[in-house]
Amino acid sequence: MASEAILMAMVKEGGNRQECHEKLRSLAIQSASIMKHEGLPCDLIDRIKKDDYFKPILSKLDSCVNPTTFIGMSSSQVETFIKSEVDEVLDKYKDNLVKSVKLEI
Known part of the structure; x- marks a missing residue:
């Protein structure tokens, strides 16, 4: 999901969609x-931040990858479920x- 937001931000800044997609895929x-072979944590966002290609959106990158952008109504749905189903059982x-x-x- 975040890669789509990054892609769209780059296109808004005049980037080529195909080229951006390929850069994201490669990174x-x-x-x-490195996650699979070395057991290291995901460093994709760091790689994007270090890649000069993504300089036009560097100031917007954190908002593009903000997890709260992608959760939608899930937190209120969980609260509703807990109140209507779980609390009674507990x-x-x-x-x-x-x-x-x-x-x-």
Whole structure:
């Protein structure tokens, strides 16, 4: 999802959609490779920030990859579900939830 936002920001700045897509794909493959082969965390955003091609949107990059942009109504849906489904079940078993267990190994 974030790659689409980055792509659209680049196009707005006059970038070529095909070229931008290829740059993103190439950086994503590099990032995936180090994750798979070296066990390192995803560094795709860092790679994009370091690539001169993406300089025109560097100031907008953080907003393009902001996770809250992509969650939509999920937080309110979770709250509604908990209130309508989960809370009732938890109340039913609340006496069992406060028991402590001692585990010795």
